[in-house]
Amino acid sequence: xxxxxxxxxxxxxxxxxxxxxxxxxxxxxxxxxxxxxxxxxxxxxxxxxxxxxxxxxxxxxxxxxxxxxxxxxxxxxxxxxxxxxxxxxxxxxxxxxxxxxxxxxxxxxxxxxxxxxxxxxxxxxxxxxxxxxxxxxxxxxxxxxxxxxxxxxxxxxxxxxxxxxxxxxxxxxxxxxxxxxxxxxxxxxxxxxxxxxxxxxxxxxxxxxxxxxxxxxxxxxxxxxxxxxxxxxxxxxxxxxxxxxxxxxxxxxxxxxxxxxxxxxxxxxxxxxxxxxxxxxxxxxxxxxxxxxxxxxxxxxxxxxxxxxxxxxxxxxxxxxxxxxxxxxxxxxxxxxxxxxxxxxxxxxxxxxxxxxxxxxxxxxxxxxxxxxxxxxxxxxxxxxxxxxxxxxxxxxxxxxxxxxxxxxxxxxxxxxxxxxxxxxxxxxxxxxxxxxxxxxxxxxxxxxxxxxxxxxxxxxxxxxxxxxxxxxxxxxxxxxxxxxxxxxxxxxxxxxxxxxxxxxxxxxxxxxxxxxxxxxxxxxxxxxxxxxxxxxxxxxxxxxxxxxxxxxxxxxxxxxxxxxxxxxxxxxxxxxxxxxxxxxxxxxxxxxxxxxxxxxxxxxxxxxxxxxxxxxxxxxxxxxxxxxxxxxxxxxxxxxxxxxxxxxxxxxxxxxxxxxxxxxxxxxxxxxxxxxxxxxxxxxxxxxxxxxxxxxxxxxxxxxxxxxxxxxxxxxxxxxxxxxxxxxxxxxxxxxxxxxxxxxx
Amino acid sequence: xxxxxxxxxxxxxxxxxxxxxxxxxxxxxxxxxxxxxxxxxxxxxxxxxxxxxxxxxxxxxxxxxxxxxxxxxxxxxxxxxxxxxxxxxxxxxxxxxxxxxxxxxxxxxxxxxxxxxxxxxxxxxxxxxxxxxxxxxxxxxxxxxxxxxxxxx
Numbered sequence: 001x002x003x004x005x006x007x008x009x010x011x012x013x014x015x016x017x018x019x020x021x022x023x024x025x026x027x028x029x030x031x032x033x034x035x036x037x038x039x040x041x042x043x044x045x046x047x048x049x050x051x052x053x054x055x056x057x058x059x060x061x062x063x064x065x066x067x068x069x070x071x072x073x074x075x076x077x078x079x080x081x082x083x084x085x086x087x088x089x090x091x092x093x094x095x096x097x098x099x100x101x102x103x104x105x106x107x108x109x110x111x112x113x114x115x116x117x118x119x120x121x122x123x124x125x126x127x128x129x130x131x132x133x134x135x136x137x138x139x140x141x142x143x144x145x146x147x148x149x150x151x152x153x154x155x156x157x158x159x160x161x162x163x164x165x166x167x168x169x170x171x172x173x174x175x176x177x178x179x180x181x182x183x184x185x186x187x188x189x190x191x192x193x194x195x196x197x198x199x200x201x202x203x204x205x206x207x208x209x210x211x212x213x214x215x216x217x218x219x220x221x222x223x224x225x226x227x228x229x230x231x232x233x234x235x236x237x238x239x240x241x242x243x244x245x246x247x248x249x250x251x252x253x254x255x256x257x258x259x260x261x262x263x264x265x266x267x268x269x270x271x272x273x274x275x276x277x278x279x280x281x282x283x284x285x286x287x288x289x290x291x292x293x294x295x296x297x298x299x300x301x302x303x304x305x306x307x308x309x310x311x312x313x314x315x316x317x318x319x320x321x322x323x324x325x326x327x328x329x330x331x332x333x334x335x336x337x338x339x340x341x342x343x344x345x346x347x348x349x350x351x352x353x354x355x356x357x358x359x360x361x362x363x364x365x366x367x368x369x370x371x372x373x374x375x376x377x378x379x380x381x382x383x384x385x386x387x388x389x390x391x392x393x394x395x396x397x398x399x400x401x402x403x404x405x406x407x408x409x410x411x412x413x414x415x416x417x418x419x420x421x422x423x424x425x426x427x428x429x430x431x432x433x434x435x436x437x438x439x440x441x442x443x444x445x446x447x448x449x450x451x452x453x454x455x456x457x458x459x460x461x462x463x464x465x466x467x468x469x470x471x472x473x474x475x476x477x478x479x480x481x482x483x484x485x486x487x488x489x490x491x492x493x494x495x496x497x498x499x500x501x502x503x504x505x506x507x508x509x510x511x512x513x514x515x516x517x518x519x520x521x522x523x524x525x526x527x528x529x530x531x532x533x534x535x536x537x538x539x540x541x542x543x544x545x546x547x548x549x550x551x552x553x554x555x556x557x558x559x560x561x562x563x564x565x566x567x568x569x570x571x572x573x574x575x576x577x578x579x580x581x582x583x584x585x586x587x588x589x590x591x592x593x594x595x596x597x598x599x600x601x602x603x604x605x606x607x608x609x610x611x612x613x614x615x616x617x618x619x620x621x622x623x624x625x626x627x628x629x630x631x632x633x634x635x636x637x638x639x640x641x642x643x644x645x646x647x648x649x650x651x652x653x654x655x656x657x658x659x660x661x662x663x664x665x666x667x668x669x670x671x672x673x674x675x676x677x678x679x680x681x682x683x684x685x686x687x688x689x690x691x692x693x694x695x696x697x698x699x700x701x702x703x704x705x706x707x708x709x710x711x712x713x714x715x716x717x718x719x720x721x722x723x724x725x726x727x728x729x730x731x732x733x734x735x736x737x738x739x740x741x742x743x744x745x746x
Numbered sequence: 747x748x749x750x751x752x753x754x755x756x757x758x759x760x761x762x763x764x765x766x767x768x769x770x771x772x773x774x775x776x777x778x779x780x781x782x783x784x785x786x787x788x789x790x791x792x793x794x795x796x797x798x799x800x801x802x803x804x805x806x807x808x809x810x811x812x813x814x815x816x817x818x819x820x821x822x823x824x825x826x827x828x829x830x831x832x833x834x835x836x837x838x839x840x841x842x843x844x845x846x847x848x849x850x851x852x853x854x855x856x857x858x859x860x861x862x863x864x865x866x867x868x869x870x871x872x873x874x875x876x877x878x879x880x881x882x883x884x885x886x887x888x889x890x891x892x893x894x895x896x897x898x899x
Contacts, residue, residue, distance in 0.1 A: 070842025070879050231838065238843030239834040240827070241778020241818030245844060248777035256772060281761065299760075300781075301768035373782045373790055373844045373878050422780070422844025423878045455783045648838055652884065656841055659880025682787040682876060691869040693882035 051103070052081055052159035055203040060085075060092045060187060065103035066148040067096060067394050068234075069372070069424035071711045072649040073148045075232045079225045079646065080152055084160030084218060086184040087199070089225070094233055096418040099396035105151050146613040146709030149645060153707040157217050165212035170205040171197050229648035234420065246392035246419035247377040251448040254379065255284060257440050258303035258454060260310055261292030261461050264317035264675035265537055269293060271313040277306040286310060287443040289436040291461070296440055300452050307454075317675020319537050326536050326672070327364070330469040333489040333533040340492075340532035341508040344517045347525030352483045356475045359564050361557060363472070364736040365549035366669035368465035369677075369685055370542055374422020375458040376433040380441035381448035382407055387414045387438075388448070392421035394428045398501055402431060406438045425660070426541040429497065430463050459685065460677040463497070464670050465542030466490045470516075470553035475525075476565035481572060483525035486557055488513055488550055491533045497540045508532075515547025515612045515716050516554035520579030528554075537672055543660055544612055544712040551610035551716025552665070552723070552737065559606070559724045560733065569607050569724065570595050577609075581640045581704045582616035585609065588638035588699050593620040602626070603633075604729025608720035614706060615713035616640045619658070621694075621721040625729045629744030632662065632694040632722065641708040644700040654698045654714045661718025663688025665737050666745050692745065747811050751776065752820030762808030767791045769807045770817060778818035778847045782876070789875030792848035793817050799855035818847040821854060830854045833892035841879035849875045853889050861896045863889065 054061040062085075064077035074094045082089055097103060164184055171189040172179045174197070181192050188196040220226070237243040262269040272293050274286030282302035287294045293310050297303035320326050378391035380403070387409050393399050396416045404411040421428055437451035453461075468490035475483040492509040499505075510517070512530035542548055562572045570590050577583050586609055589595070599605055602625045609618045617639040624631045635658050644650045664687050671678045679685045700710075723734045726743060734742050749756050751774060758773050765784075770776040770793070779802055782790030786801040793802045794816040822828035827835070830853045840846045849872070856871040857863070863871070868889050877885070 070840075070844075072841065231835075232840070234843065235835050235838055235840060236824050238840040238846055239831045239850065240823055241847045242824075243843055244777065247781070248771075250775060299764075299768060299772045301764055301772070371878060372842070373780070373788060373876065374842070375781065421842060423842040425878070452781070455785075652838065652841060652881065655883050656880035659882060660878075663880070681785055682783050683785065686787070686876065687878070688880065688882070689873045689876065690882045690885060691873040693880075693886075696883055 052156060053085060053163040054095075055199055055206075057200060060087055060199060061095050062092050063097040064094045065097045066105070066152065067392070067396075067418055067421065067428075069392075069394070069421040069428065071148075071653055072232055072646070074234065074420075075230060075649065076149065076645055077152050077156055078233060079230055080156035081160040083223055083225045084157045085164050087187040089230065089233055091187045099400045099416050105147055146615070146712045149641070149709040150707045153643070153645075158215065161215035161217060162211060162213065165215050166206050166209070167199050167202050169212050170202045170209055173209065174202070174205060226645055227643070227647070230646045232649065243420060245374055245422050246379075246390060247374050247422070247452060249379060249390050249419060249450075251379055251381065251390065251450075254448040254450055255296050255298060255444065256300040256303050257294050257296045257437070257449050257451040258300065258307040259289060259292055259294045259436055259451065259457060260307040260312070261457055262312075262315050263460065264314055265461065265672065265677065266319055267315035267317045267675060269312045270315055271311075273311040276311065277309040280306045280309060285443055287440050289439045290432065291436075294436060294440045294451065296444060296449055300450075304454055317672075319672065319675050321674050323671050323673075326467055327469070329536055330467065330489045330533050333531045334471060334487055335531070338489070338531045338533070340512050340530040341510060341517070342527065342529045343510070343513065344526060344528040346523070346527070347483070349483055349485045349525040349527040352475055352525040353473055353485060356483075359472075359474050359476070359561060361472045361560055361733075361735055363470040363553045363556065365468045365552060366671070366737055367467050367537060367539070368542055368664055368668055369459050369462040369670050369679070370425045370427035370464075371459055371462070371682070371685060372421070372423025372425055372427050375453040375455055376427065377450060377452040378434045378437040379448055379450040380434070380437040382438070382441045382445050385413065388417065389414065389434060389438075390417045390419065391434055392419045392424070392428055393431060393434070394424060395431060399431050399434050402435060402501075403438050406435060407442060425543040426545070427462065429541050430500065432461070455682070456680045460680055462670070462677075463500075463538045463540035465548060466493050466539045466546070467536065468549035468553075470550070470557070472553075472557035472560070474557065474561040474564075476561055479565050479567055481523055481558065481561045481565055481567070481576065484523050484558060484561060485525070485527045486516055486554055487529045487531055488516060488553060489531040489533050490546075490549070491535050491539060493539050493541060493545060496535055496538050500538070511546030513550060514545060515550035515610050519554060519609075519611055520582045520616070521558075521573075521576040522578050523576055537675075543657075544715040547610060547612035547712070547716040548661075551608070551612060552719040555608040555610055555717065555720035556723050556735065559608070559720070559727070563727070568596075573607065573609055579616065581701070582609065582611060584701055584703055585616045585618035585638040585640050588701060589618045589620045589636045592636040592638070592697055592699065593622070593634075595620065602729065604725050604727070606721045606724025606726070606728050608717040608724060610713075610716040610720065612713050612716050613709065615708045615710065617713045617717050619714070619717040619721040621718070621725040623722070623725045623729050626746055629746045630726055630729070631746040632692065635662075635694050635696045635718070635721070637696065637714055638699045638701055639710060639713055640701040640704055641710055642704045642706045643702055647700065650700050650710055651698045653710050654700075655696045657710070657712065657714030658696050658718050659688050659693060661715040662694075662722055663692070665719035665722055666692070666739050669738050747807065749774075749807065749811065749815060750813070751815045752817060753814075758807070760807050763806045765803050766793070766805040766807055766810060766815070767802040770802065770815075776817050776819060780844055780847055782845070782848075787876065788845065789848040789852060790845050792851040792875070794821075794851060794855055797855065797858065799852050818851055821851065828854060829895040830857065830888070830892040833888040833895065836891060837884045837888040839881050839884040839888050841881055845875060845877045846881075849877065849885055853885075853892060857889070857893055857896055861893050863893055
C-alpha cells in the first residue's frame with residue numbers, strides 16, 4: 001500500500017483555490033483519472049488535502065456531497081469534517097456542493113464486487129480496488145447503498161485536518177509563532193498568549209500558501225462530536241416549515257408545470273390534443289415530453305388541471321399484460337439456462353436432496369413503489385450560455401450529463417443545484433422528471449420552469465422494487481439443519497436501472513442473490529442460486545435493493561427448516577453462524593428480548609438475521625394474535641456498524657428502517673394491468689401508520705473495524721422476523737408479501 | 747379575494763375552487779405547507795382554520811375568505827417556538843422532515859382540545875398523518891412532551 005500511496009500523492013496537483021474574498025481548501029486536480037488515492041489507509045502522518053472546506057468572509061462552509069434524503073448525512077458529514085477542523089456545527093453552513101468527479105463514492109464499489117463483505121482476503125481487497133478505480137472513472141457522485149458513512153469516515157476527517165493545519169501554518173507565518181505552539185478551537189487559531197485569530201480572517205492568507213498535506217488524525221478518545229448525540233443541522237428548520245426542499249424552491253420569473261404520462265408504464269402517448277387544455281386559465285403552453293405531455297402554466301394546480309384535460313391515445317405497454325404473466329416469467333426462470341450466479345455452493349446439496357425427506361417452500365415478493373412524501377420535481381432554466389437545474393437528486397453527475405445531452409449544451413455549462421429531499425428510498429436515483437422539465441424549459445427558453453409530479457404520476461410511473469420469487473429445498477437431521485438449497489429468480493435491477501442511464505452491465509447481477517448468498521452460516525450442504533428472469537416492468541433500487549426480498553426468503557427458509565428440525569430458532573442460528581460480529585448481534589437481541597421467556601397466551605416471537613451492505617443485523621419481533629388480527633407489540637434490533645457516528649440519528653434511522661420493512665411487508669404491493677399500475681395514491685399504498693407502529697428498541701454494536709452505514713440494513717430482517725413471529729403465534733406460515741393477503745392486522 | 751394568513755391579509759386573484767394548498771404555495775409563496783397526495787390521505791398539507799387542523803388540499807380558497815388561516819410558519823418560528831415545535835426539536839423527530847409541518851399542525855390542534863392524551867388518543871389523532879421515514883416512535887414521545895409543557899403553561 002505504501003507505494004501506491006506515494007503514486008497517488010504524486011498524481012494530485014494539490015492546491016487551494018482562492019474564491020471571492022476567501023479560500024477554498026482545495027479542489028483536487030486529477031492528472032490521471034484512474035489513479036486511486038483511497039487505497040491508502042490514511043492514518044498517522046499521511047498525506048491528503050480536501051475539497052470539503054470553503055471559507056470566505058461570510059463564514060465557513062462544509063461541503064457535504066452525499067445527498068440528504070432525510071437520513072441525516074448532512075449532519076454526519078459536517079460532524080466528520082468539524083471534528084478535525086475544530087469548528088462547532090452551529091458556526092458552519094453545509095452545502096452539498098457541485099457535481100464533480102472529485103466527489104466520487106468509493107464505498108459503493110465494495111458492494112458491487114463479488115465478495116462477501118465478511119471476506120477480507122487478498123482477492124477480495126484487490127477486486128474492490130479495481131472497482132474503486134472504475135467508480136472514480138465514472139465519477140459516480142451517487143448517494144446510495146448505505147455508503148455515506150464508510151465513504152466519508154476517513155476522507156472527511158482528513159479534509160478537516162488538512163484545512164486546520166493549513167490555517168495554523170498561515171497563522172504562524174502571520175505572527176511568527178511556531179506552528180507547534182498553536183492550538184485551534186471554535187473556528188479560530190489560538191496563540192499561547194490567548195490571542196484568537198479567526199479562520200475567516202486567516203483564510204485569505206491561507207489561500208496564498210502551500211497547503212499542509214501531512215496530517216495525522218486524532219485519537220478517537222479525544223473526539224468531541226463523533227459518537228455523541230448531535231442536534232441535526234436541519235432540525236429547527238424542519239420543525240418550523242423553513243426548510244426549502246426542491247419542490248419549494250423559487251426562481252425569479254418561474255412558471256409551473258405538470259405532466260400527464262402515458263398511463264401504461266413504458267408506452268408512448270399518441271394523438272395528443274392539447275386544444276382544450278390551452279384554453280384553460282393560466283396555461284402557457286402544452287408540450288410533448290418523454291413518455292407523455294406537459295402543461296406549462298402560472299400555478300401548479302392550474303397546470304395539473306389542464307394536464308388532465310389533454311386528450312390522447314394510450315400507447316401499449318411493452319410489458320406483460322397481467323400479473324399472472326409476470327409471475328409466470330419468474331416461475332419459468334428456475335432453469336439451468338437462466339442461472340445467473342451460484343456464489344454459494346458448499347457440501348453436496350443435490351446428492352443430499354435425493355432420497356431424503358425434503359422440505360420445500362416457495363416465496364414471493366411483489367413490486368413496490370418508493371413513494372417518498374415529497375413527489376419528484378425539478379426546476380430547469382435554459383439560457384443561451386448556461387442551463388440551471390434545481391432538484392433533489394442522488395445522481396447529480398448523471399443529471400448534469402443528461403441535461404447537457406438534451407440541450408446540446410457543454411457539460412460544464414450545466415449547473416446542478418442539489419436540494420434536501422423529502423425522502424427518496426431510492427426514488428431519486430432516477431431522473432425522468434429532470435429530463436421532462438428540461439424539455440418543457442426548452443419550449444419556453446429563458447424562463448425557469450418547475451415541474452411537479454402529481455402523486456398519481458409519481459406512484460404510477462415509479463420504477464418499482466423488483467418482483468421476486470424463491471424456492472427452497474432442505475433437509476434436517478438429528479435436530480439440526482443439514483441442507484439449505486435456495487433458488488431466487490428476479491429480473492436484474494442493475495440492468496434495468498443502469499440501462500436507463502445508457503450503461504450496459506455485463507456479468508452476473510449479485511443483487512439477485514444479495515441478502516441470501518453471503519449470510520455467515522455454515523450449513524453442511526448449502527447452495528444459493530440466482531436465476532435471471534427476463535426484464536419485465538422497469539425496476540430500480542428500493543431501500544435495501546435485492547436484500548429487501550431476499551432477506552425475507554433466506555431467513556424464513558432457514559426458520560422453516562429449524563422448526564422442521566425441532567430446534568430453537570435462536571440457538572440453531574447461533575450454532576450455524578461462524579462470523580463472530582454477526583453472532584454478537586443475535587446474542588444482543590436474545591438478551592434484549594429475554595428470548596426463551598414465556599410470552600403468555602396467543603403471543604409469539606420470531607427472530608431473523610440478515611447481513612446486508614456489510615452490516616450484520618438481527619431483529620426479534622413479538623406479536624399478539626388478537627381476535628381482530630395480528631398486533632405487532634415490540635421489535636428489538638441489534639446492528640454491527642463498526643462505529644456509531646451519532647447514536648441519536650442511528651436510533652432514528654434504525655427505527656425508520658424497521659417501520660419501512662414491516663409496513664410494506666404487511667400492506668403494500670404495486671400490481672399492473674396492461675402495464676397500468678392499479679395503485680394510484682396512498683389510499684391504496686399506505687404502508688405503516690402510527691397506530692400500527694410497535695415499540696422498537698435499538699442497539700448499535702461496535703465490534704468490527706469496518707465502518708458501515710445504517711440506512712438500509714434494518715429493512716431486510718424486519719419482514720422475516722414478523723413472518724417468523726406470526727408462525728410462532730399462530731402456526732400459520734406466510735410466504736408471500738404483502739402478508740395481509742393471508743392474515744389480518746390490527 | 748382576501749385571505750387572512752398568519753395574521754396578515756392578502757389579496758389573491760384565484761378561482762374559488764383552487765385548493766387553499768396551492769394558493770398558499772404558489773400564489774403566496776408560503777411553502778411550509780406541503781403537497782403530498784392531494785386527496786387527504788397523507789396530512790402533509792395540514793393547516794389551521796380558526797384553530798382547527800384541516801387538510802388544505804381539500805379546502806377551496808373561496809370557503810375560507812372570512813377565516814383565520816394559520817400555517818406552520820405562523821404557529822411558531824425559531825425565536826418563538828410553539829410547545830409542539832420545541833418538543834419536536836427536543837426529540838429530534840424529523841428525518842426527511844417533509845411530513846413534519848403537517849404532523850406538528852395536527853398535534854398542536856389535537857393537544858389544544860386534549861392536553862392529557864392517552865396512548866390510544868395519540869394513535870387515533872395522529873394516524874391520519876403519514877410519515878414514510880417511520881418517525882412514529884419519536885412522534886409519540888414528542889406529543890407526550892408537548893402535552894406536558896402545555897399542561898404546565
